[in-house]
Amino acid sequence: MRFSHTSITVKDMEQSLRFYTEGLGLRFERRREIPENHAEIAFVTDPESGARVELTWWKERTDYTEGDQLDHLAFEVADLDRALQHLAAAGGRIARAPYTLQGGSRRIAFVTDPNGIWIELLENAPVSPGH
Numbered sequence: 001m002r003f004s005h006t007s008i009t010v011k012d013m014e015q016s017l018r019f020y021t022e023g024l025g026l027r028f029e030r031r032r033e034i035p036e037n038h039a040e041i042a043f044v045t046d047p048e049s050g051a052r053v054e055l056t057w058w059k060e061r062t063d064y065t066e067g068d069q070l071d072h073l074a075f076e077v078a079d080l081d082r083a084l085q086h087l088a089a090a091g092g093r094i095a096r097a098p099y100t101l102q103g104g105s106r107r108i109a110f111v112t113d114p115n116g117i118w119i120e121l122l123e124n125a126p127v128s129p130g131h
Contacts, residue, residue: 001083004122005043005052007071011064013040013057020044020053036102072110072118080107080123087111092119 010016013031020026026044029052033040042055056071077083080098088094088111095118096110107123 002076004074004076004120005054006073007041007054007056007120008069009061009064009071010055010057010069013042013055016055016057017042017044020055026053034101070117072120074120074122076122076124078124080109080121083121084109084111087119087121098123 017028017031021028021044025047027047029043029045031040031042038059040057040059043052044055045052054071054074075083084094084098091114092111094109095112098107098109100107109121111119111121113119
């Protein structure tokens with residue numbers, strides 16, 4: 001298992017991107033719509049450490065309670081089904097069964113830790129021979 005990123009919920013994507021890139025000096029990586037979730041995400045990366053932050057803007061969300069901005073932590077796993085079994089045995093709860101986003105190629109699932117924190121599991125894409 002390898003830590004991938006931390007996701008935070010933002011109120012305004014443009015304002016947040018400016019803050020994280022111009023203010024904090026993080027490097028813009030990519031941005032995309034997630035139509036099935038009515039959301040948009042953008043990734044920014046610390047050029048020194050490589051740490052990544054996913055900015056998540058939920059288009060239909062109008063209520064924001066301070067302290068609720070942490071959206072999820074994400075980990076890459078080699079075998080999603082095995083990781084789900086292991087985490088369930090360790091006290092995690094499967095919050096969203098494996099699925100693939102429209103236009104995506106990796107299976108994704110979510111579990112919650114014993115405190116209710118969402119953990120995204122991203123299954124590594126199989127490596128084709130010779131790569």
